[in-house]
Amino acid sequence: MEEVLSKPIYRGKRVRLEKPELLAPAGNLEKLKFAIHYGADAVYIGGQKYGLRSNADNFTFEEMREGVEFAKKYGAKVFVATNIYVHNEDIDGIEQYLRSLNDAGISAIIAADPAIIEVAQRAVPLLEVHLSTQQSTLNWQAVKFWKDEGLPRVVLGREASLEEIAEIKNNVEIEIEAFIHGAMCSSISGRCVLSNHFTDRDSNRGGCCQSCRWKYDLFEDGRDREEESDMAMQPAALKPGITQLPLFEEEDHAFTMGSKDLCMLEHIPDLIEVGIDSFKIEGRMKSIHYVATVVNVYRQAIDAYFEDPDHYVLKPEWLDDLHKAANRPLNTGFFYDIPDHEDHIYEPEEKAAPYDFAGLVLEYDEATQTAVIQQRNFFKQGQEIEFFGPKGAFFKQTVHEMWDEEGQPLEAARHPLQRIRMKVDQPVAYFDMLRRKH
Amino acid sequence: MTKQHELMVTAGSLQECAAYMDAGASELLIGDACYGIRMPGYFSDSDIREAVRLGQARNVKVMMSMTNIMTNDMLRLLPDYILFLKDAGVHAVEYSDPSVLAAVKTYAPEIRLHWNGEMMSTNYATANYWGRKGASRVAAAKELSMDEILELKQHLEIEAQVQVHGMTNMYHSKRRLVESYMIHQGRPVKNGSLDKDRGLFLVEADRVQEKYPIFEDEHGTHIMSSDDICILEDLHLLLQAGIESFKIDGFMKPVSYNTAVIKAYRSAIDAYTADPGKYKFREEWLDMIRELQDPERELTFGFFYKEQVY
Numbered sequence: 001m002e003e004v005l006s007k008p009i010y011r012g013k014r015v016r017l018e019k020p021e022l023l024a025p026a027g028n029l030e031k032l033k034f035a036i037h038y039g040a041d042a043v044y045i046g047g048q049k050y051g052l053r054s055n056a057d058n059f060t061f062e063e064m065r066e067g068v069e070f071a072k073k074y075g076a077k078v079f080v081a082t083n084i085y086v087h088n089e090d091i092d093g094i095e096q097y098l099r100s101l102n103d104a105g106i107s108a109i110i111a112a113d114p115a116i117i118e119v120a121q122r123a124v125p126l127l128e129v130h131l132s133t134q135q136s137t138l139n140w141q142a143v144k145f146w147k148d149e150g151l152p153r154v155v156l157g158r159e160a161s162l163e164e165i166a167e168i169k170n171n172v173e174i175e176i177e178a179f180i181h182g183a184m185c186s187s188i189s190g191r192c193v194l195s196n197h198f199t200d201r202d203s204n205r206g207g208c209c210q211s212c213r214w215k216y217d218l219f220e221d222g223r224d225r226e227e228e229s230d231m232a233m234q235p236a237a238l239k240p241g242i243t244q245l246p247l248f249e250e251e252d253h254a255f256t257m258g259s260k261d262l263c264m265l266e267h268i269p270d271l272i273e274v275g276i277d278s279f280k281i282e283g284r285m286k287s288i289h290y291v292a293t294v295v296n297v298y299r300q301a302i303d304a305y306f307e308d309p310d311h312y313v314l315k316p317e318w319l320d321d322l323h324k325a326a327n328r329p330l331n332t333g334f335f336y337d338i339p340d341h342e343d344h345i346y347e348p349e350e351k352a353a354p355y356d357f358a359g360l361v362l363e364y365d366e367a368t369q370t371a372v373i374q375q376r377n378f379f380k381q382g383q384e385i386e387f388f389g390p391k392g393a394f395f396k397q398t399v400h401e402m403w404d405e406e407g408q409p410l411e412a413a414r415h416p417l418q419r420i421r422m423k424v425d426q427p428v429a430y431f432d433m434l435r436r437k438h
Numbered sequence: 439m440t441k442q443h444e445l446m447v448t449a450g451s452l453q454e455c456a457a458y459m460d461a462g463a464s465e466l467l468i469g470d471a472c473y474g475i476r477m478p479g480y481f482s483d484s485d486i487r488e489a490v491r492l493g494q495a496r497n498v499k500v501m502m503s504m505t506n507i508m509t510n511d512m513l514r515l516l517p518d519y520i521l522f523l524k525d526a527g528v529h530a531v532e533y534s535d536p537s538v539l540a541a542v543k544t545y546a547p548e549i550r551l552h553w554n555g556e557m558m559s560t561n562y563a564t565a566n567y568w569g570r571k572g573a574s575r576v577a578a579a580k581e582l583s584m585d586e587i588l589e590l591k592q593h594l595e596i597e598a599q600v601q602v603h604g605m606t607n608m609y610h611s612k613r614r615l616v617e618s619y620m621i622h623q624g625r626p627v628k629n630g631s632l633d634k635d636r637g638l639f640l641v642e643a644d645r646v647q648e649k650y651p652i653f654e655d656e657h658g659t660h661i662m663s664s665d666d667i668c669i670l671e672d673l674h675l676l677l678q679a680g681i682e683s684f685k686i687d688g689f690m691k692p693v694s695y696n697t698a699v700i701k702a703y704r705s706a707i708d709a710y711t712a713d714p715g716k717y718k719f720r721e722e723w724l725d726m727i728r729e730l731q732d733p734e735r736e737l738t739f740g741f742f743y744k745e746q747v748y
């Protein structure tokens with residue numbers, strides 16, 4: 001039985017599989033609540049120190065406690081990313097910080113550096129340590145090493161293919177977490193100090209300025225070259241007297257390392273059947289709308305698979321929903337093949353997602369068929385809005401009558417966080433969201 | 439006499455090994471095509487044996503760099519390879535992935551282990567952790583400042599190695615970024631390699647004076663620094679601190695250049711070792727290097743004196 005289970009399992013010969021954990025990013029307390037309400041089994045957050053998103057809101061210990069309390073009601077867990085490469089000056093505070101995380105009820109830390117891992121194991125043994133993707137772990141011997149060190153879970157490098165994950169699962173009994181959705185470092189995680197060189201910001205301590213998404217010109221050195229280059233265009237005088245051969249023409253897109261975003265929604269059965277224990281969504285810097293939408297779509301897909309694996313089909317509306325929140329083209333990363341020319345973003349990027357998060361439902365009154373909405377973005381009467389909640393998008397309607405708190409009629413929702421009562425066509429509930437196409 | 443300071447140089451061929459030993463290298467770091475990465479050349483098994491022999495005759499230690507990102511496929515031949523290295527008499531293996539550490543401990547415990555976590559080797563606690571796992575040396579990250587290196591050294595329970603000269607890696611991806619770009623432009627590379635000999639480089643709009651070498655090999659795409667570290671002027675700070683090994687990375691440099699660099703650092707180390715109290719940096723050592731320096735690549739202090747924020 002054990003042997004059968006540990007092999008990749010394909011349709012028709014399926015043995016009982018564990019439902020994977022759906023792990024979502026939560027950049028702040030509000031996002032945490034949405035991520036969990038919309039279906040995450042666990043969330044990962046950043047604290048004030050030792051995390052890789054120094055620009056994000058990040059949680060105070062007080063907010064962590066509140067987040068953990070909230071999560072408990074749903075049976076969900078809260079992890080904290082402590083995934084920097086530690087420098088000497090960071091060492092002294094580690095123990096105190098980890099004790100505080102433990103006291104706040106955090107379930108696990110995600111750590112890359114043994115300087116943090118060792119302290120955690122000694123000082124707060126009940127706090128789980130998950131090995132961060134920043135260790136770029138791609139082989140089963142390394143996974144086994146970390147298991148022998150007492151770690152219950154390894155987050156693999158983003159370069160692991162399904163086949164490689166299967167081999168790792170076959171050789172080591174340990175929880176494997178893998179990124180399944182979101183933006184990706186195009187470098188091997190941690191093996192990039194572009195920001196350090198370009199801007200003196202330490203990318204591996206949270207200072208990454210996304211230099212991989214900048215535009216570059218690609219040249220060939222024309223000095224000492226006797227034969228003609230088969231790639232170069234006309235020589236360009238970048239510096240006087242020295243031949244630089246540009247590998248692009250005026251009208252060409254610039255060179256970039258920037259990657260399309262990962263999206264494995266269309267391959268949920270493969271991820272489940274290979275035995276990935278935790279499906280990780282990237283994006284602590286992303287909006288509430290994004291987190292709620294992405295989490296919810298994967299929640300529905302995973303649940304649908306487990307309800308009836310043999311008749312599982314991808315619902316087109318899940319993909320539609322994803323695209324309402326996504327702002328980059330998507331691909332499948334390294335799961336099936338090494339990314340190629342179609343997997344990078346050479347064109348100018350569209351910055352905004354096609355839909356705005358317009359409002360949050362706070363209350364619903366059945367008698368009057370009205371809802372109290374907290375305004376999150378401009379909308380007005382006559383516009384079409386869409387309601388969605390933990391079961392997905394469920395109806396569209398035109399904005400009819402609206403009133404402010406004093407009962408004065410409103411033509412438009414202009415004020416951030418204003419409480420607005422409006423007529424709704426179907427029953428809604430707290431935590432449902434309104435979105436509007438721009 | 440003060441303690442011994444090693445001068446480590448990366449070598450890409452047997453000829454380079456001989457030339458660099460003549461110039462004053464006391465440690466040679468070499469690599470093979472599978473487990474090595476960003477090495478000036480890749481050694482076959484027979485060349486590894488020969489390099490060790492050449493070294494032994496001169497009392498120079500030959501070390502294998504095995505810091506590539508390890509995949510399952512690469513594990514299959516690893517035990518045999520470690521056994522071969524033991525048989526060849528390799529002095530040390532430089533590792534980054536724990537799978538290499540585990541294999542050396544299992545199959546050739548007599549081979550020394552050096553931890554080179556590349557960008558990860560940033561603090562003494564982690565270095566000492568790897569020390570307890572069996573490493574006897576740490577190669578400090580190239581992004582550390584002088585102060586950080588000196589503090590690291592104070593707390594280390596194992597030897598320290600610091601890169602004092604040469605270019606450094608800024609970025610490594612498993613993606614084939616140059617090939618992909620050329621296909622995207624509709625001008626795919628038909629023949630010829632995109633490897634380091636091609637002389638490809640990137641220029642960023644706000645930094646047009648900086649050329650960042652970029653190349654592709656079977657391990658992916660690599661982008662290198664536009665400047666060459668040179669800490670020769672302040673080498674005495676590292677000597678005083680007792681850094682055990684100074685590394686010159688000869689990657690993407692002509693042999694004549696590397697030879698001059700080795701001679702310059704050898705002169706400085708010997709002068710310091712002879713009489714630390716009277717040691718004085720001499721401009722002519724640096725001039726030996728400047729004469730052969732690529733006019734398009736600046737000699738800099740790298741991150742030694744740069745404030746980094748995050």
